[in-house]
Amino acid sequence: MQYNHKLVEDKWRAIWEENPINQPSPDKESYYCLDMFPYPSGDGLHVGHWRGYVLSDVWSRYKILNGYHVLHPMGWDSFGLPAENDAISKGIHPAEGTASNIANFKRQLKEISAVYDWDLEVNTVDPDYYKWTQWIFVKMFEEGLAYEKEMPINWCPSCKTGLANEEVVAGECERCSSVVTKKNLRQWMLKITAYAERLLDDLDDLEWSDKVKKMQADWIGKSYGAEIDFKVKDKDESIKVFTTRADTLYGSTFMVLAPEHEMLMDITTEDQKEAVEQYAFEASTKSSVDRMADKEKTGVFTGSYAINPLNNELVPIWTADYVLADYGTGAVMCVPAHDERDFDFAKKYDLPIIQVIAEDGKEIEDLMEPYVESGIMINSAEFNGLDSGEAQNKIPEYLEDKNIGKRTTNYKLRDWVFSRQRYWGEPIPVVHCDDCGIVAVPVEDLPVVLPEVDSYEPTGTGESPLAAIEDWVNTTCPTCSGPAKRETNTMPQWAGSSWYFLRYADPKNNDKIASEEAIKKWLPVDMYVGGIEHAVLHLLYARFYTKFLYDIGEVDFEEPFKHLFNQGMITKDGIKMSKSRGNTVSPDELVEDYGCDSLRMYELFIGPPELDAEWDDRGIEGVNRFINKLWRLVTTNKAVEETREMERVRHKMVYEITNRMENFHLNTVVSGFMEHTNTLTDIQRKEGGIDDLTIDTLIILIAPFIPHVSEELWQLRGNENSVFENKWPSYDQEKMKDDEIEMPVQVNGKRAGVINISPEADKEEVLAKAKEAVASKIEDKTVVKEIYVPGRIINIVVK
């Protein structure tokens, strides 16, 4: 019988639909293998998307064969701008576009034949789902972690909405690449900074790649330093600066405040007022791109002086936009001798440069560039001669004693700008009451359902389109029943995806995010598979949410994803596959021509799963040929008595495949199948057949990769159960050993011959045989050294 992928795949899809292979049982442990759920775009899936989904499915099926009951769900992260933009341009409600995109995605995902349990599907735009997204917000509000603030935030002029810091990439909007500007807006913020320390510390215990951990750690950006108070001359005020280099305090010759610093105008003298005001105004209109690196530094003198608390020297106070308002205290003590930026600034404005650290304790005359290394303290009164590292502790201690400074830590992480001025998102569930202030919508009134609007168009004024719906906006206060207005901002797309992994455990629960038992049974996620693009955004937010839910007793773990696997991208002509670049390859035709099994296997064979891989349409032919070869091997086999060779090949095969699976080297698992199938085909030809156990073992091992073919072959061999009801085969290393092995013989490190010996042969015997084999190369030379690494190599060193 010929292999016909259509017949086989249709048949088994129908059978699995009736009888899912992943059944619970009291003696099975649970395992949670999760894909990052997709945004259902109108573009559909391409072969790049398949890669991650195939990977997680192969892993899930491997776990099923290892005796686990596996949770492997799928759902939709459906709020977001593309649906809304479609709504604006085509005039259809975003919900409609979203629904049809989901239908298409689902059809395409079903082509993969993954073991998804579609009964557990979640969808972030479903009011039964976002009820809980809103509920979490209310809890955060109650705990003081969600707060309102008017402040200059990142603003995308194209998307016409505020953005979180994490959504700004090199000064551009993460979504549309427009240059991000600043806008002063009333915003909802989440106090993620309260979790900075835990978000950083707990990275240690995660089985994530070092790369992602480092990206998160860098984003959180903890640095140790000191806060120091500088008194302002002739004023009753002092300015706090943050520095990581307290050791350089004696070299501080000026101070710079960010143009947004709240004390700037207070301390500016009358004659400098105009210039400073002008400068601050200009800075406020600049985008972050304009303010960024390698541009010449600019600044204006405020006319005031601060007093260096160590030596009482006067230091002029400037304002300059190279100092950031929202890091540290927004004010910096400047040490031009030991900081590049301060050095540039001092050179430009002719400010004094005092060296206080020297490599050998000797001052360099006319410093040409800042000395940023550690060294010996100079020009620092009683601290002279100290190692600068030591002074980094001694000086803050000294300041602490005098109550004019303290050691502290600082983070780059900022609070999360959580409101968006757009339509297609979860309404933020609070009302504004003139008497009671901001009041959260009571839990029993959730969800606050997103109302219909006439126009989805963003207003661009900082108001959401929801603000125009008067009968929705005007409501009554849940506390005093007086007139109140609803919050009209919506949540960012990340809100729904920050906790969805919990909902899969119990998606229809109407009383809780998910029941305690369901959460205990399934969570945290054992294996999380997805692209690297969420290294900071989604993964940081989800970790934050989980820690919050832990703190309020909703979950019993602090980290949502134990093991994270980031698959590489599929590229075409060296660039990422995407609809906008027009270089996508659709899986639909490939499934039609070669079958799901061939495409599944090729997606893995293409390269190491963690690295990017270049798509080549022709490659799938090879995998398809292999499946045909395997089919022939199994269907034409006449069972024979097991020989020693067959036994050895079988154990070796199980050993190698299992090992490579455990190490996630899935591309070499596939090539391993090819190699062993070639070997078995040779044996079959030679011996007239293969024993049953070896054939069965091969079918079970390969089942996670090509499930339809495996089921069919399993059935053709007379079995009535599913191939997935088997147990993953085991191996015996003793039985893998060859009776005789080929051992290369080197002379001076170069291969000179080969001998056949028993692995048990002793050294003398082996060396004698080896020398005989390479006699012609060593006969007129003196043997200096003989290396024998059992099972590996022989090297004879001659002179």
Add this chain to the structure above:
RNA sequence: GCGACUGUGGCGGAAUCGGCAUACGCGCUAGACUAAGGAUCUAGUCCGGGUUUAACUGGGUGGGAGUUCAAAUCUCCCCAGUCGCACCA
């Protein structure tokens, strides 16, 4: 600028521990089957010298040095590409 990763045949890639470099697949070449082949099967395929064929022989994992009996693998320097961060005091 800082940091991480990657660099192996014509191509994708393999090489648990420092131990036969190029497994497996694509492509290509030749042959078989065929009315036909863009199907299938068989054999060959790192580069060079050599020979009818083979034997034989030299080189070789981005470049250069080093450690070692032995280096794709370890160390140092350099080059190229990709990604991340980027005035964070």
